[in-house]
Amino acid sequence: MIPLDEIALRHGTDKSSAIHGYAEFYDRILGHLRDAPCSILEFGILRGQSLRMWEDGFPKATIYGIDRDLRHVERKPLTRAHAFRLDLTDIHGIQKFALLHGPFDVVIDDSAHTDDIAQNIADAVWPLFVKPGGWFIVEDINSNYENVRSQGQFVHWARDWVLEQNEHGKLIKAAPQFRHPSNEIAQIIYVPGLMAVQRMA
DSSP: OOOHHHHHHHHTOTTSTTTTOHHHHHHHHHGGGTTSOEEEEEEOOTTSHHHHHHHHHOTTEEEEEEESOOHHHHTSOOSSOEEEEOOTTOHHHHHHHHHHHOOEEEEEEOSOOOHHHHHHHHHHHTTTTEEEEEEEEEEOGGGGGTOTTOSSOHHHHHHHHHHHHHHTEEEETTEEEEOOOTTOEEEEEEETTEEEEEEOO
16 A cells, blocks of 8 residues: 555645655544545635545545635645535534534544634534544644634643543552543554644554
């Protein structure tokens, strides 16, 4: 199977190793879905480069992309992915979309990179519209530190997820034993610029 990064480079998405290098990470955590029926939802699609990467890299996937402006995407038609225009400040609009098309195996936020939008998306889709064992991923979280529209950094908000996860643990015979947390988090992975949260299977 062609490495996802090779496909990302071909389509010019910033997920490739030429820029952020996220495609290699996605190959590691999503490799089992590459040839499986699955559903992928991405917020923030710009000119549709990443949607074309998902199309070629996940040939059996149903792919959705959401952005507030689709003019750039429409200049080069997509093959299988479906692009929708949606106001990401409207949490109820996001929930309505997810109710109609979800749940999803993978949800990626690569949109405005501001705290309010990131939290809107997270509150709208997690965990109800992420399938058990599925992933909720936020890209470019480092950009929140310099974005003048950010109020408190999404990474600080995400840190509370880690703290809540740990609060559900208890020590038995000096070894951590974790009960199922109410927030349904199986694991949280951080790589530079990206945070991935997996829902319990």
